[in-house]
Amino acid sequence: MLTLVEPAELAALKVPHLGAEIRSRGLDWRHLPIADYSVPTEAFEREWQSHGRDIRALISGGTDVVVHCKGGLGRAGMIAARLLIELGLTPEQAIQDVRRARKGAIETPAQLALVRRTRAIISTDADAIDTATMQKVGGRMGSNPAGVYQDSSGRRFYVKSLESPAHARNEILAAKLYQLAGAPTLTYVSAKEPNEVATVFVDLDKKHVSQLSDGERRQAQRWFGVHAWTANWDAAGFDGDNQGVAGGVVLTLDVGGALEFRAQGDPKGRAFGASVRELDTLRTDADNTHAVRLFGDIGPAEIGDAIAVVTRIPDAAIRRVVAENGGSSSLAEKMIARKADMARRVA
Template identity: 60%
Template sequence: MTLQDEDRAPLDTAAMQRVGGALGSHPAGLYEDARGRRWYVKTVESPDHARNEWLAAQLYALAGAPTLHYRRCRAPDQVATAWQTLQHSRLSRFSEAERRQARHWLGVHAWLANWDAVGFEGDNQGVATDGTVLTLDVGGALRYRAQGDPKGEAFGTRVGEWDRLRRDPDNPHARRLFADMDAAERQAAGQVVTALPAAMIQACVLRHGGAPALAQQLLARRADLAHRLPG
């Protein structure tokens, strides 16, 4: 196997050394592979949860929204991200420039129904060593909540998250980040999503294990988001 093939192969934690424990609410660990690279691997509730998070990560990437680097795992209920050193991972420590970066991705979070975009403790946004603001975990996007419960009808064709992420008192860190966005910021954040071609959205969903119905739902959500933009 070439190094390029190895980089595409699913990770097998059974062949790796565990070097650290869980950082969040899911069973997880930090693993080191034979080349010395480190991966944070969490075990989620089911293979469907893992597929949901993988697809969410690919849709974030399609929209250009920075996240940690996701990698497939051999175990179907595992999700892996490349270990990355961060300057900080608390919204309370963000500079104003970092907050502006984070706000630019409001439209993507809303479109993908990531209720946990900022985190229960303001800990789902981080700043990489190069200054890029990242969403650290996208497990709360699409069909499942961050703790694993299905969203059911709460994930539909309307993007109520566009308002709730800015206003909901029960999501205080998201409100603290997004509430003061002016019309120009909101327009720019929404256009990140509305500018995505339908064919690219459909291809991404189908290529990464999503159902055709989900692709259509995301197109409907994109259209609904377009109607919510200022002006």
Template identity: 60%
Template sequence: MNSNELLIDTNRMVRVGGQLGSNPAGIFEESNGRRYYVKNLESEAHASNEFIAAKLYQLAGAPTLTYVHTQAKDQVATQWLALDKKHIAHFTETERKAAQQWLAVHAWTANWDAAGMDGDNQGVANGRVFTLDVGGALAFRAHGDPKGRAFGTVVDELTTLRNDPHNPYAVNLFADISDEALRESIQKVVCIPDEEIEQVILNAGGSAKLVEKMVARKGDMARRLGMNF
């Protein structure tokens, strides 16, 4: 962790709101009025995994909430953002297209929960579409179960996020993405230099093994650009 990064302590805050997602959580307020949404996760590893995922999203340019470190290493916190829309069902067509452009980032990071269990993992604030929670990306499912071999070097999520009947809200959001938009989405990932991926992961506390996997997944996506999706 960069020594200049904010480190918050929920023990010094007032809880002003409850859980919004699937993990135990709450809204906490500092004495200056600044608020955070704080999740208590299954383990320090799960919390670290989500923080790394957020950094990779940001590296690719995909809008996320602003993540901050906490004193408790099994917590994940984001700066509170008041949303204008909290569900994909309320998106305009323009907002849906804005969300679709990040399909490849969700696929690259294996975020099976990109759309949410109820279409509630995409939101709009100040005219911008955000992914609200990346806890289901990389090595863990949203509830904290390890993905194991399901998180490998082949990015099947480019297909499954568009056609898996067990993930209906993702299908609803991504199934009608055009071939051109899909290719443009993939380009957002494959243009990232390997050394930047390495730097982001290692600086966020990730392993060299994860660097190798994410570079390999990027390579798989690059190869798919020449394929018929």
């Protein structure tokens, strides 16, 4: 389900916990707010790069997707038409189909103009990034060999080489689990080489934990439970450079240190078990100074809220995401066990 109403509208409609209720029924929920009678913002468009790709894949695979706003006309009609166009219909065909299903849909001239500007992108979703055919325009920004690459159409991607294909698969799966929980990440795209991980390049407004405002720190702390659940020891970054801001949204820039591998590719082994010790270590480990700087002052109530972000995810959704992204059934059960361990912390 794709929800387009703003948080204040959910409260006014007396469904402030709509997302949790949807997920408790084993459904996938995406929340991309648009102001009433308005069109998507730049922040929406950044989120759409990943969420839109996921939704198109679901529709192409035969899954039903519900798109809703408050009245089901303006915002919902606009995004429904946009999806149809991105999947191959012409703008006029999409407008006709949406208005046939919902009379009066796509209410404002600005919404209609956005629909008519939309172009099909279905063919680009499956394209794997091949750095051999691209121009390198920038160097690495982390600890792994990497660079910024630009394709013939001017699109830029950050591509890094990891120790093994297993480490690359691990990071992609971790990103999918972050997205399942609603935690903002960069947009991951397929890479041709199995040991590579590619993301859409984003110009960041802030690139370091030390640059975050108090409000941005609180925003980052909302996802503390997700970092702990996925055992992302590198959540803040060894040098404090794993949290950034783009368009007012705090993003986790790299999840290569989550799940079964350390950031440099060493397996965690027994250190990644069913007990979520990261709920403590990410706040107190003196050797992880930037994590302590970011998470050390989280209060008990905020920790409970951060844990709830994870515990509301249905077991079935965890198993599905792990299976769809090449993870083992034992990993899925471990993630479910870790979720249960977190729930016990606030019981």
